[in-house]
Amino acid sequence: DGGITQSPKYLFRKEGQNVTLSCEQNLNHDAMYWYRQDPGQGLRLIYYSQIVNDFQKGDIAEGYSVSREKKESFPLTVTSAQKNPTAFYLCASSILAGGHNEQFFGPGTRLTVL
Amino acid sequence: SQKIEQNSEALNIQEGKTATLTCNYTNYSPAYLQWYRQDPGRGPVFLLLIRENEKEKRKERLKVTFDTTLKQSLFHITASQPADSATYLCAFGGYQKVTFGTGTKLQVIP
Numbered sequence: 001d002g003g004i005t006q007s008p009k010y011l012f013r014k015e016g017q018n019v020t021l022s023c024e025q026n027l028n029h030d031a032m033y034w035y036r037q038d039p040g041q042g043l044r045l046i047y048y049s050q051i052v053n054d055f056q057k058g059d060i061a062e063g064y065s066v067s068r069e070k071k072e073s074f075p076l077t078v079t080s081a082q083k084n085p086t087a088f089y090l091c092a093s094s095i096l097a098g099g100h101n102e103q104f105f106g107p108g109t110r111l112t113v114l
Numbered sequence: 115s116q117k118i119e120q121n122s123e124a125l126n127i128q129e130g131k132t133a134t135l136t137c138n139y140t141n142y143s144p145a146y147l148q149w150y151r152q153d154p155g156r157g158p159v160f161l162l163l164i165r166e167n168e169k170e171k172r173k174e175r176l177k178v179t180f181d182t183t184l185k186q187s188l189f190h191i192t193a194s195q196p197a198d199s200a201t202y203l204c205a206f207g208g209y210q211k212v213t214f215g216t217g218t219k220l221q222v223i224p
Contacts, residue, residue: 033211040122042203042216043158050210058211090157099146099207100165105157 003027006091006106013078013085013113021076021109023091029104031097032074036060037088037108049074050097078111086113116142118206120215127194128223135189135218137204144206147180147187152201152217162189163207194222 004025013019025032031050035043045058049068063082068074074093078085089109094101117140127133137147145166150158164171164180164187171178177190191198201217 035214040216043214045211045213048211056210088155092157097210099144099148099205099209099212100163101207102148102160102163103150103158103212105159108155108157110155 004091004093004104004106006089006109008109009107011109011111013111015113016080018077018079019111021078021089021091021111023074023076023106025072025074025093025104025106027093027095027104028071029093029095030071031094031101032068033092033094033103034058034064034066034074034076035090035092037090043090046076048097085111087111116140116206116213118142118204118213118215120202120204120218122216122218124219124221126221126223129194129196131194133191133194133198133220133222135202135204135220137187137189137215139185139206142206142208143182144208146207147178148205148207148212149176149178149187149189150203150205150214152203154201158203161202191220194220196222196224198222 007022033048034046047066049055065077091106092103149161152158179188203217205212205214
């Protein structure tokens with residue numbers, strides 16, 4: 001089965017701790033994305049990667065970091081510098097970057113900071 | 115700055131009627147518009163993509179229009195069913211990334 005997976009589904013973190021969210025795809029897609037979704041605010045782009053070993057900041061990158069060491073993996077680290085990290089995080093991939101390609105989304109990780 | 119707007123109020127319609135959702139954009143001329151469906155607690159699912167040189171696109175009970183003069187896209191679901199109840203997101207496509215609207219929640223009443 002081809003698809004995109006995220007883990008864990010729910011994550012709890014204490015203030016001041018870094019946490020890493022996993023995203024894996026077996027669709028052989030070049031482009032991968034991380035979004036944050038808050039109630040009433042839609043999806044906001046955190047980081048995206050068009051190819052292995054390369055990534056760009058999105059609209060709200062502050063307090064986050066990513067890596068793209070393998071084509072199928074794009075982990076997101078939420079650092080302690082992120083002021084309001086409680087949110088629903090969505091990972092997506094597409095064949096290539098660009099608005100003419102549909103995005104395939106994972107099931108999401110809901111992060112709660114206690 | 116680029117902006118994409120969807121009606122934040124929920125849309126309630128009777129089963130069997132046509133649902134019409136609106137997406138407006140400003141300060142941008144996208145080459146593509148995409149529509150996604152999102153169910154609560156889940157990731158969005160792609161539905162349709164329309165290019166700027168296409169006026170209309172259809173897929174089964176779904177129809178999307180793209181008016182570059184009005185800077186607007188309309189998304190129609192004909193013969194709506196309770197199973198169509200979800201949040202629908204529009205997104206405009208740029209060179210490298212896609213910008214999403216906030217979504218409109220559709221409730222189809224049996």
